[in-house]
Amino acid sequence: MGTTDPSIVDAVRTRPGILLVALVGGLLLVDLAAKLAGVTVGPIGGALSADRLGSNLWNGLVIGLVIGLAGIGLSMTYSILSFANFSHGDLVSTGAFTGWGVAFLIAGFGDVPVRALVTVRDAGDVSAGDIGAHILTAPVAILIGLVVAFTVTAVVALALDRAFYKPMRDRDGISILIASIGAALVVRYVIQFVYGSDRRGVTASVDASNLAFGPLGLSINAHELTIVVAAVGLMLAMHFMLQHTKLGTAMRAMADNKDLALITGIPAERVVTATWIIGGGLAGASGYLYVLLRGTIQFDFGWLLLLLIFAAVILGGIGSVYGAIAGGVVIGVVFTTSTIWIPSDFNEAAAFAVMITMLLLRPEGLFGGVTTA
C-alpha cells in the first residue's frame, strides 16, 4: 500500500479530470446498486429490475459487437493510411444494401418480382413478410447475403481507394480526410439514387424466435444470436490473420512504423490493398448485421452510425484493432444502459459525450496507444 499511494495521489494531482470521471462513474455504480436493491436515499436509488439491466447489457453487447466490427476497418485505415475515413459509414450502408438485395433474391426468388428483391423493396409493392427473410426460415439466404455484403463492399472500398485515395498517398491526413468526405457523399447518394430514400422493414417476423434464458430472465432473439456468432467469428478470423499470417505481420509492421516497414521491404501497396479489402469487407458485413438487428434499412443509416463507430475506435485507441472491438462493446453498453438514467432521446449524445471525454482525458485510448497488436 505504501508504494502505491503516492503514485495515486500524484496521478490525481496531475490529472484532475480522471478523478472527476472516476467519481461520476463510482456515483453511477452506487446509484445502480441502490436501484437494483430498490433503496432510495435522496436523489440516489429508485427501482430497476435485474431483468431490465440484463436485457440492456445484452442489447448493448450485440450493438457493440456490430459497431466494433465496423470499427476494425476504420481503425486499420487510420493506422496504415493515416487518415480518418469519413466514407466508412457509407461503406457500412453499401454492404447492407447489396447483401440484403442478394439475400432477398435467394429467399424470395420465384414468388416476388426480381426488381423488388434486388432493390431491397424499393421497387414493387411487396411486404417484408412476403419475402420472408429470417434466419430460422431462410438461413442459407441470410448467410450468402453476409458473404456478398463482405465481398461487394471490399470491391467498392478498393475501387474508391484506386479512384480517390491512391493519387494522394503522400498528402497530409486532412486533405485525404476531405477527399473521404467527398467519397462519402458519392457513395451515399448513389445508394439513395439506386435504392430510394425510404426507411423500410427488411426482416420477416417468425413466431417463437426468442430463446429464453431462465435464471437471468434474458430473452435472446435468434437474430441477435446470429449476429453475435457471426461478429465473433469474423473477429476471431481477423485475430488469426493479424497474428499468424505474413500479411498480418506486415500490416502490424506498417501500422507501427511505416518508414521502418518500407525499409524492411514490406510491399506497401499490397498491404494497403489488403487493408481496404479486409476493412471494407468487415464494414459491409457489419452493416448487413446491423440491419439484421434493427430490421429496417435506410440509405443514410451507415453515415448516422459513423460517429458511434468513431466513438468506439477513439475509445479503444485509434489505430488499434482490438481496441476498436473493446471500444465498440463499451459504446454499445453505454448506448443502451444510459437509458437507465437519462431519457432515450439522449443515449446517442451520451455515447458521443463518452467519446469526447475520452479524447480530452486520454487521447491515446483505453489501451494506451498500442497499435494493431
Add this chain to the structure above:
Amino acid sequence: MSDDSSRPKDTEAPESATTALFEAARRSDLGLILGTLLLVYLVAALLTFTDGLNSVVGLMRTLTFLGLVYALSALALNLQWGYAGLFNIGVAGFMALGVYTMGIVVRSPDPAFGPPGFGLPLPVGIVAGMLVAALVGLIAALPALRLKADYLAIVTLGISEIVRLFLQSSAFDAFLRDTLGVGTGGGSGMGMPRNPVRELFLVDGQRGTPTALGDLVFGVFGAGGLGISNSILIDLGYIVVLAGFVIGFFVLLERLGRSPFGRTLKAIREDELVADSLGKDVNLIKIKVFVIGCALMGLAGILWFGSQGNVSPTPQFMPLLTFYVFIAVIIGGSGSNAGAVLGGIVFATVLFEGPRRAGATVRDVIDAETPASFADAVATLDPTAFLAFATDNIAPLQFVLLGLILVFIIHRRPDGILGDRIETAAAVDLSERPSEGEVDE
C-alpha cells in the same frame, strides 16, 4: 503548383478591350465576385425571362440570398480553418445554437404561440445567440488545444450532433419549460421572430398597410410600376442588410488577418512549433480565434435561418450543412476572404441551386411518365424514361456531383480559386518597391 503554367499569361498584353476588362476583373477580387454575380444573374434571367420580370427577380432574390448566407458562413469558417488551421466540422451546431438562442430570448413568453421565450428585444437576442455560440465554442476549444486536427474534426462533429439531438429532444424541451419557462419546440421546431426589415415596409408587418417607404418602393417597383410582388421586394430589402453583413464580416476578417494577431494565426497554421518557439502563446490564440469564429457562425445562423420563419433541428442542422459550408470555403480557397465570399456565391448558385433548376427545366421538356423507382426505370430499357427518373430525382445526383467536385478540387486545385496568392508576411508589402529613391542592388 498546377497553375504555374497559367501565371505568365497575366503579364501578357491583352488582345482586346474585353480581354483587358476580364483581366482587370480577374486581378481584382471585388471585380471577380461582382462578375460572377452578374453571370449568375444573366443565366437566371435567361432561364426565367419568358415568365416575366417577377419570376426573374424572384429567382435572382433566391440565388442572392443563398449566395450571401453561404458567403457569411464561409467567412466565419475561413477564420478558423483558413487562418488558424482549426478543422471545425461542427458549423451546423454553432449556427443552430445561435439561431435557437435568439429565438428563445426574443419569442413571446405566452405559451399560446408555441414554445415560450423571454420576450426580450431582438438585438438582445442576437447578442445572446452569438454569446452562447461563443461559450460553447470556448468549451469545445479545450480539445482544440491538445488534439490533432482529425481528432478535433471528430469532436466538433460530435458536439454539433449533440446540440442537434438536444434541440430535437422533447424531454429537453420539457426540462427547459419546467426550469426556465422557455421551450425549444423539440422536433417540430420553433417560429422565428418577425424580421425587422418587414416593418420598414409594412406598418407592424401587416400586409396591406405599407409605411411611407413601403408606399414609395411598392409604387415604383411593385404592382403600380414594374409589377414585382411585394414579398420579393421586402426580401430584397433584407438582402441589402445581408450584403452589409457580408461586407462587415469581410472587413473585420481582413483587418484581423493583417493585424499582428492575424499574422500570428497564419504562422500557427503554417508551423505551430515555430510560432511556439518564437514565444507566441499558441493555445491562447487558438482559443481566441475559435471563439470568435463560433460567435460569427452563430450570427450567420441567426441571419440565415432566423429570417426563414421557422427552424427545426432536423434536417436543417444536419452535418450536411457543415459540409456545404466547407465546400464553399474549399472552392474559394481556404485562407482567402474574397475566396470565401466567391466560394459561397459559386456554391450556392452553381452547385446548390443550379442542378435543381437545370433538372427541373430538362424534366419539363421530357414527355414521359416518371418510373416509380430506379429498378422500374432500368426495367423499361427506355433512355427517355430513365432520363425522366434521373431529372425527377436530381437531388441525390447533385450530391454525387458535389462529392466528385470536392475530390477533384482536393486532387487538382487544393488551393481553390483564390487561395493561391502570395501571403504578405511583413507588416508592409515588401514586393512593392518604391520606384524612386535608393536602390541597393
